[in-house]
Amino acid sequence: MSSPKRALITGITGQDGSYLAELLLEQGYEVHGMVRRASTEKFDRIEHLRDRITLHQGDLLDQRSLVDTLRAAQPSEIYNLAAMSFVALSWVQPTLTADFTGVGVTRMLEAVREAAPEARFYQASSSEMFGKVREVPQTEQTPLYPRSPYGVAKVYGHFITINYRESYDLHATSGILFNHESPRRGLEFVTRKITWHAAAIKHGLRDRLALGNLDAKRDWGYAKDYVEAMWLMLQQDEPEDFVIATGSTHTVRDCVQVAFDEAGLGDWERYVEIDPQFVRPAEVDLLIGDPTKAKEQLGWEPKTTFEELIRLMTRADLELLAR
Template identity: 85%
Template sequence: MPKKSALITGITGQDGSYLAELLLDEGYDVHGMVRRASTEKFDRIEHLRDQITFHQGDLLDQRSLVDAIRSSKPDEIYNLAAMSFVATSWIQPTLTADFTGVGVTRMLEAMREAAPEARFYQASSSEMFGKVLEVPQTEATPFYPRSPYGVAKAYGHFITVNYRESYDLHATSGILFNHESPRRGLEFVTRKITWHAAAIKHGLQKELRLGNLDAERDWGYAKDYVKAMWLMLQRDTAEDYVIATNQSNTVRECCEIAFDEAGLGDFSKYVVIDEAFVRPAEVDHLIGSYDKAERDLGWKPETTFEQLIRLMTKADLELLKP
């Protein structure tokens, strides 16, 4: 039986790196799409570089997407690339719309032209729920996005549904709630907290500046979540799935666990509240039900929030060790 081939956009990101590991373990021929840049950032996949075939492409450039798909001949396409930091979406709203929203259409059009039999995964987001209309959120909960990023993701989600229904493509959206890991970017609040806890412990920093300590999120482990992406494309029927933990935690709780793991005690001695980090429109209570994913895919989260923050803090303590 020939090896399956998969193309991952956003392969150099957190999710892309964990997904590449999973697919390689499953025996796939893994291809990654990367944008041309003057400085390449391959640190998350450095240990995999000789096992992956790379293709230059950009979600803003239709022709490059067709070429990448023709070259990789994928059985599965995972569209993880996006302008992925919510705060930046207020600073660059039109770029966010073009990249995170319209870029999905370009990807689907390229697939329709070059690999219509492939299976397509779209990285949708819990930020689409925004000002939530019910708790917990399910696949049937209406969207009410509260950021340009959330609006763009909602467009990407609905265009995926539209192409599935219009062209009979095997196109699935995974509505993933916040998922973290030691590979998370430093601008994201969980990693910002674990990195600063480690830096303060090692005497490299004196304080941590944060916004709303009472903001709640449903946080899971990225390594668990990429398995759900893969499981979705193993089904013969394409459907959309919420991937979450069905539990919410606050930024405050994240601080408590990280500073405890770092052996620093009371985090409030080190945390400064800074209005610069408060969002123009906050998303207060995201919590997702993974019932459908458990029923159809046999998937459920395997890592608790406390385990996640402790493993991230340990990794940062090791990373910053003098």
């Protein structure tokens, strides 16, 4: 019997990393993850997988550690999901964001060239690269105009991946993923902030929810659906970039309505206040992805509707806070 395929996931402790690890384990992979040494270890999203995966200490800011991790894991597939992922924080720490989310990709690609040149590489690109959008909906060909230090760093990571693919014949692919959420989303992200607060208000633990722009529109999908697209991309003979999205948008207000309805709280406006600190210096316009190419070439489409997603997140938070 041939030995199982080996995959390395950077950012395995994050939302996407944990769902991807589950998917790859189901597919019979040997799964390795890269984690950063931190003063507070945050492994809650992968706690239930700890005995089935191998963790390596490495850091996107440290070239040597990346080479060592690749040599130890010997992966045939590498999923680079590690980044400074919270857009709002990227204004507070713009150069650190550039270093992790942009230059970190180059360090990783250099390590791949050195230690795993045959491996297939996935780069987590982002709809935030479209920013001030040039066309609606956005496809793989839409010009980029990022509107945050995070978006700018992601553009760098995106193009350096294309560059290495074309220059060194690496099987390197970027997935341009639009917003994707789940019960494992961090509390600082607006959808999870909303579902958590709806549950907390229902349980009498909070009485208000402070938000920024209620009219901000996003193309929101379910992270569990989206990691499947990442995997499918690396199963293709030719490396190409793909937009992964639902193709429909909803406002922050829509999200609030669904979450408060699921929590059994009638009049959501009683609980929501607008706080200027949550309004971004530069808002992105209408982010809406066209996933046609992914559907045609990967056979991928989202299985979970926006409403189902917000309801399942709210139910998960109602359960979480009931404990």
